[in-house]
Amino acid sequence: MTANQLIIDVSGVEKAFTLHNQGGASFGVLDNASLQVQAGECVVLHGQSGAGKSTFLKALYANYSVDGGEIHLRDGEQMVEITSALPRRIIALRRQTLGYVSQFLRVIPRVPTLEVVMQPLLDLGVDAALCEAKAKDLLQRLNVPERLWSLAPGTFSGGEQQRVNIARGFIVDYPILLLDEPTASLDAANRKVVVELIREAKARGAAIVGIFHDEDVREAVADRLVDIKAI
Amino acid sequence: MNTAVDLLTSTSEWQDIAPLLSVRELNKFYAPGKGCGDINFDLYPGEVLGIVGESGSGKSTLLSCLSARLTPDSGNVIYNSEQFGEMDLYACEESMRRVLMRSEWGIVHQHARDGLRMNVSAGANIGERLMAVGERHYGDIRAKAEEWLTAVEIDTGRIDDRPSQFSGGMQQRLQIARNLVTHPKLIFMDEPTGGLDVSVQAKLLDLLRNLVSRLGLSVIIVTHDLAVARLLAHRLMVMRRGEVVETGLTDQVLDDPQHPYTQLLVSSILQN
Amino acid sequence: MSTATGYNFAYLDEQSKRMIRRAILKGVAIPGYQVPFGGREMPLPHGWGTGGMQVTASVIGEADRLKVIDQGADDTTNAVSIRRFFAHTAGVETTEQTAEATLIQTRHRIPERPLQADQILIYQVPIPEPLRFIEPRESETRKMHALSEYGAMQVKLYEDVARFGHIATSYDYPVMVNNRYMMDPSPIPKFDNPKMRMMPALQLFGAGFEKRIYAVPPFTQVESLDFDDHPFEVQSWEEACAICGSDHSFLDEVITDDNGSKMFVCSDTDYCRERVEQGFVGTAADLPIAEVETKQ
Numbered sequence: 197m198t199a200n201q202l203i204i205d206v207s208g209v210e211k212a213f214t215l216h217n218q219g220g221a222s223f224g225v226l227d228n229a230s231l232q233v234q235a236g237e238c239v240v241l242h243g244q245s246g247a248g249k250s251t252f253l254k255a256l257y258a259n260y261s262v263d264g265g266e267i268h269l270r271d272g273e274q275m276v277e278i279t280s281a282l283p284r285r286i287i288a289l290r291r292q293t294l295g296y297v298s299q300f301l302r303v304i305p306r307v308p309t310l311e312v313v314m315q316p317l318l319d320l321g322v323d324a325a326l327c328e329a330k331a332k333d334l335l336q337r338l339n340v341p342e343r344l345w346s347l348a349p350g351t352f353s354g355g356e357q358q359r360v361n362i363a364r365g366f367i368v369d370y371p372i373l374l375l376d377e378p379t380a381s382l383d384a385a386n387r388k389v390v391v392e393l394i395r396e397a398k399a400r401g402a403a404i405v406g407i408f409h410d411e412d413v414r415e416a417v418a419d420r421l422v423d424i425k426a427i
Numbered sequence: 428m429n430t431a432v433d434l435l436t437s438t439s440e441w442q443d444i445a446p447l448l449s450v451r452e453l454n455k456f457y458a459p460g461k462g463c464g465d466i467n468f469d470l471y472p473g474e475v476l477g478i479v480g481e482s483g484s485g486k487s488t489l490l491s492c493l494s495a496r497l498t499p500d501s502g503n504v505i506y507n508s509e510q511f512g513e514m515d516l517y518a519c520e521e522s523m524r525r526v527l528m529r530s531e532w533g534i535v536h537q538h539a540r541d542g543l544r545m546n547v548s549a550g551a552n553i554g555e556r557l558m559a560v561g562e563r564h565y566g567d568i569r570a571k572a573e574e575w576l577t578a579v580e581i582d583t584g585r586i587d588d589r590p591s592q593f594s595g596g597m598q599q600r601l602q603i604a605r606n607l608v609t610h611p612k613l614i615f616m617d618e619p620t621g622g623l624d625v626s627v628q629a630k631l632l633d634l635l636r637n638l639v640s641r642l643g644l645s646v647i648i649v650t651h652d653l654a655v656a657r658l659l660a661h662r663l664m665v666m667r668r669g670e671v672v673e674t675g676l677t678d679q680v681l682d683d684p685q686h687p688y689t690q691l692l693v694s695s696i697l698q699n
Numbered sequence: 700m701s702t703a704t705g706y707n708f709a710y711l712d713e714q715s716k717r718m719i720r721r722a723i724l725k726g727v728a729i730p731g732y733q734v735p736f737g738g739r740e741m742p743l744p745h746g747w748g749t750g751g752m753q754v755t756a757s758v759i760g761e762a763d764r765l766k767v768i769d770q771g772a773d774d775t776t777n778a779v780s781i782r783r784f785f786a787h788t789a790g791v792e793t794t795e796q797t798a799e800a801t802l803i804q805t806r807h808r809i810p811e812r813p814l815q816a817d818q819i820l821i822y823q824v825p826i827p828e829p830l831r832f833i834e835p836r837e838s839e840t841r842k843m844h845a846l847s848e849y850g851a852m853q854v855k856l857y858e859d860v861a862r863f864g865h866i867a868t869s870y871d872y873p874v875m876v877n878n879r880y881m882m883d884p885s886p887i888p889k890f891d892n893p894k895m896r897m898m899p900a901l902q903l904f905g906a907g908f909e910k911r912i913y914a915v916p917p918f919t920q921v922e923s924l925d926f927d928d929h930p931f932e933v934q935s936w937e938e939a940c941a942i943c944g945s946d947h948s949f950l951d952e953v954i955t956d957d958n959g960s961k962m963f964v965c966s967d968t969d970y971c972r973e974r975v976e977q978g979f980v981g982t983a984a985d986l987p988i989a990e991v992e993t994k995q
Contacts, residue, residue: 214685215690216686216687216690216691217687217690217691217694254682254683258676258679259676259678259679259682259683260679260682260683261675261679261683261685283474283661283662283675283676284471284473284474284661284662286676287661287676304633304636304658305629306629306633307633319640521842521846522845522846525842525846525848529850544854547854547855547858548858548861548862550857550861551854551857551858551861554854554857555850555851555853555854556850558850558853558854558857559848559849559850559851559853560850563853563925563926563927564926564927564928565857565860565926565927565928565929566928568857569861586861587861587862
């Protein structure tokens with residue numbers, strides 16, 4: 197993709213939560229939110245806890261629905277409007293175009309770490325040997341010890357699980373990356389690795405929207421800081 | 428053979444792939460509130476659709492109507508068949524439906540005894556569909572049976588044992604093998620893990636997950652277990668008292684439920 | 700109605716015969732298809748050949764010559780009884796010689812001597828449905844026949860090979876008639892199955908208790924089910940018939956004394972007698988063959 201190409205185009209997004217089983221309590225979170233992100237750009241959302249940063253990110257991933265507005269994401273030549281797209285369109289998008297690294301590792305408990313990391317690339321039909329090589333490389337960079345690769349990550353420490361999560365999130369070269377506090381439980385050395393990974397993604401033209409509460413990471417990767425309340 | 432990935436991502440012309448199954452205005456009620464009504468959806472190749480709801484929600488009735496085993500009161504179920512072209516399921520010959528059920532479709536029942544011949548060997552159970560379509564070489568049939576036993580992780584040494592000698596989890600896996608031997612395009616599953624121990628369930632789900640993705644199967648799975656739905660389904664339909672109250676991407680329905688009933692359902696799961 | 704015997708010709712009333720003939724015609728028109736018919740009460744209990752008798756009663760005429768065999772023999776209780784029945788109620792000639800008969804009613808064997816175009820073979824059938832042991836529901840077996848869904852039978856054969864290394868069915872061996880219907884040939888030994896194929900005679904089957912009639916018209920394809928790599932095989936014996944020396948007929952094993960000595964003799968008594976008349980001898984040729992009175 198060309199630099200400065202528009203990759204993410206959000207306009208007028210409204211989102212409120214209504215808790216029907218708690219007396220119908222309702223609270224708005226996103227109000228007329230808009231954002232444009234270009235290729236190679238990393239936009240960092242900041243704002244208070246509960247202000248809607250995660251909600252916005254999840255809306256971009258189609259994990260959350262929206263009450264109004266539009267979200268266009270670039271998939272090759274097309275701009276896909278995801279709030280009205282068919283489920284299978286979203287699934288296809290998520291496989292090859294749209295990546296998401298959450299705060300918590302959410303995987304099937306019985307699958308070994310290496311397989312967990314390889315899976316997204318395998319799903320794209322890439323040769324297993326290549327997937328394995330890339331997975332190992334990422335795990336090594338993220339300082340996940342080799343003896344853990346054949347074990348399921350369910351019993352790992354929080355930090356270890358998170359690093360597995362990150363490896364899985366970066367194994368595919370997604371053109372769009374959504375990162376929700378990926379460095380939350382990492383030490384300085386590993387935060388550096390994550391910064392490297394993000395920079396590499398930017399260099400290949402990925403558009404990134406992230407939430408980081410570590411100042412040093414923010415400084416290192418952000419092209420723009422955006423207040424969630426202001427969009 | 429198409430994998431799930433191929434099927435889900437092979438075209439950029441999203442309007443051009445024809446749905447595998449189209450349901451319009453489907454209604455079947457035994458009594459007010461008992462049954463299913465106003466059902467409309469399309470299922471595409473390679474998709475897994477979960478139908479979730481509690482007992483009495485009508486999900487099993489719906490599954491029976493979709494799988495040509497229960498004639499609806501009104502509405503259409505249109506299936507895009509490899510052999511017959513576009514079929515209006517309840518407007519066509521029973522013989523065509525029966526051929527479909529033995530070849531392009533599979534049905535995995537909750538109770539293995541409904542989906543297996545308990546008094547013939549595992550090999551015969553798997554080979555039956557092949558023999559039904561004219562396969563006449565014993566050696567070939569047996570080889571295929573062994574292949575599928577391996578695929579569902581049953582020791583091939585048990586090929587001559589009867590299902591009555593198998594554990595519950597093995598019976599279910601045998602049921603799956605019996606259905607897959609004719610390379611069906613669409614599988615219907617009704618609570619496939621119901622009644623199994625948790626660890627056995629887990630193994631079965633892993634197997635299903637792998638097979639579905641490797642073989643590019645379309646699946647309609649009925650379950651009351653949201654964890655099963657999250658694991659296997661791309662899309663969900665939430666049913667209550669015969670109606671679909673919410674539908675969409677699985678993770679969206681479970682993580683951002685909109686309908687009061689869905690919210691209740693989701694909040695009722697014990698989190699681990 | 701015969702004033703002499705008090706019975707209508709061949710026992711059944713004319714309307715019943717017409718009804719049965721209609722069923723027979725249907726059976727002939729659809730080879731191997733089981734035609735339901737209104738089975739009548741016969742003066743024998745079920746299980747003694749009432750179905751075969753009803754068919755015989757419907758096709759027999761004054762000029763016919765009837766032979767009745769039971770497991771190949773003319774002189775068993777069953778055969779004698781039925782033969783006497785028709786002699787009495789129809790006044791027809793009876794015979795033990797296959798060559799002389801125009802109608803042959805049989806239980807569990809086909810005569811060794813090839814039948815001709817002017818003969819009719821009538822089988823007594825206990826259970827007409829070949830799929831019954833797999834599928835107990837009549838509603839379901841009817842559908843299976845209608846839709847040619849015969850995989851389940853092949854499953855049974857598979858099980859045999861898996862368990863015994865070969866297809867274990869030795870009698871009542873299922874066949875495909877005219878490439879369309881699967882048929883139960885009645886409990887004849889599989890040895891006799893090949894005789895059914897392209898037989899010049901008409902073959903009729905009657906099941907009295909189940910009330911079904913079916914037919915194989917002359918010169919019809921009849922194939923025994925098998926696998927490509929486990930083809931259909933007939934029984935064979937190392938011994939030959941002790942009386943006539945035949946090495947190609949179906950042999951019965953006969954225990955001759957309390958020490959377990961045995962000999963093998965043709966099950967088809969008429970065929971054996973015919974061969975002896977032609978000069979063939981077996982190893983125990985000096986043993987007498989029982990003579991049976993065939994006429995009163």
